[in-house]
Amino acid sequence: MTLLSEIKTIAVIGAGQMGSGIAQVAAQAGFQVILCDNRLEGLTKAVQGIEKSLTKLFEKGKIEEHPPAILGRIKKAVQLNDIANANFVIEAVNENENLKKEIFSQLDKILPANTIFASNTSSLPITRIATTTQRSSKFIGMHFMNPVPIMNLVEIIRGHATSEETYLITKQLAEKMQKVTVCSQDYPGFIINRILMPMINEAFYTLMEGIATAEDIDAGMKLGTNQPMGPLTLADFIGLDTCYAIMKVLHDGLGDSKYRPCPLLKKYVDAGYFGKKTGQGVYKY
Numbered sequence: 109m110t111l112l113s114e115i116k117t118i119a120v121i122g123a124g125q126m127g128s129g130i131a132q133v134a135a136q137a138g139f140q141v142i143l144c145d146n147r148l149e150g151l152t153k154a155v156q157g158i159e160k161s162l163t164k165l166f167e168k169g170k171i172e173e174h175p176p177a178i179l180g181r182i183k184k185a186v187q188l189n190d191i192a193n194a195n196f197v198i199e200a201v202n203e204n205e206n207l208k209k210e211i212f213s214q215l216d217k218i219l220p221a222n223t224i225f226a227s228n229t230s231s232l233p234i235t236r237i238a239t240t241t242q243r244s245s246k247f248i249g250m251h252f253m254n255p256v257p258i259m260n261l262v263e264i265i266r267g268h269a270t271s272e273e274t275y276l277i278t279k280q281l282a283e284k285m286q287k288v289t290v291c292s293q294d295y296p297g298f299i300i301n302r303i304l305m306p307m308i309n310e311a312f313y314t315l316m317e318g319i320a321t322a323e324d325i326d327a328g329m330k331l332g333t334n335q336p337m338g339p340l341t342l343a344d345f346i347g348l349d350t351c352y353a354i355m356k357v358l359h360d361g362l363g364d365s366k367y368r369p370c371p372l373l374k375k376y377v378d379a380g381y382f383g384k385k386t387g388q389g390v391y392k393y
């Protein structure tokens with residue numbers, strides 16, 4: 109039996125936007141964190157971003173501990189072998205199923221059999237990724253929302269073989285990171301993206317069909333339904349490539365034509381307009 113108190117060190121694989129946010133909230137919660145990425149410059153950039161975010165939160169009085177103390181709990185690693193002493197692993201690499209499977213199959217040989225593996229996937233099947241390990245009962249989805257330090261939710265996804273014990277400890281861990289959890293069974297898109305992405309996709313249809321300008325679609329939804337940002341702005345913020353990939357997962361996995369990705373969304377992705385991260389999406393940044 110693993111207890112929350114036995115978890116001292118959390119390894120986060122992937123130092124992109126999501127991975128660095130997860131490393132930050134784990135360190136804020138008092139855990140030792142190993143942030144692992146094979147790109148050294150990516151790690152350096154991630155730590156700089158965490159420092160900036162912590163400073164902002166500290167200046168606003170949202171955290172009490174001094175940023176250098178929190179940062180001191182985050183170690184960088186470039187090889188998976190360097191995380192061998194972690195008690196809990198959260199993977200947050202690109203949404204590429206083969207890459208995730210490859211990483212988990214390697215980790216399965218490196219980490220003790222009782223270490224829980226969590227994937228931050230936003231839509232790929234937990235049950236299928238888990239089969240690349242010998243620990244399907246200790247495998248779970250832990251889907252953080254972007255920006256991780258600000259958003260209160262973690263969506264927990266139970267794979268077909270995930271044990272009750274694994275679910276409970278993951279929930280406790282997320283709560284220790286000051287997050288509220290919801291639990292989803294393992295079906296395409298889980299809860300959040302099953303509902304969010306069709307709305308974003310519909311906003312692209314509304315734009316493609318010339319019903320309204322991007323600005324009016326966003327202002328309408330923002331002011332008319334009290335959302336913090338309109339659906340097209342949110343899509344740029346999430347990444348149009350990610351939105352398109354999730355729509356494909358919904359369409360393939362559920363087989364219903366109502367999930368077909370909007371051709372305009374695909375056209376933007378084909379053009380390399382991935383949103384805020386590339387400087388151009390629906391809007392220019």
Ligand code: CAA
Pocket residue numbers: 161162164165168230252253254255256257258259300301304336337342346
């Ligand atoms: N670290 C620290 N502080 C941060 C931060 C970070 N990484 N990012 C934002 N902030 C702070 C800002 O400093 C600001 O603080 P104050 O209000 O105290 O000044 C606050 O957050 C709000 O930021 P901004 O004023 O810059 O901008 P905003 O009011 O538009 O808020 C936002 C930004 C919080 C992102 C807000 O627009 C929002 O909630 N947007 C929707 C986000 C969302 O829906 N995320 C989920 C996406 S779906 C997903 O992630 C799942 C998936 O699989 C695709």
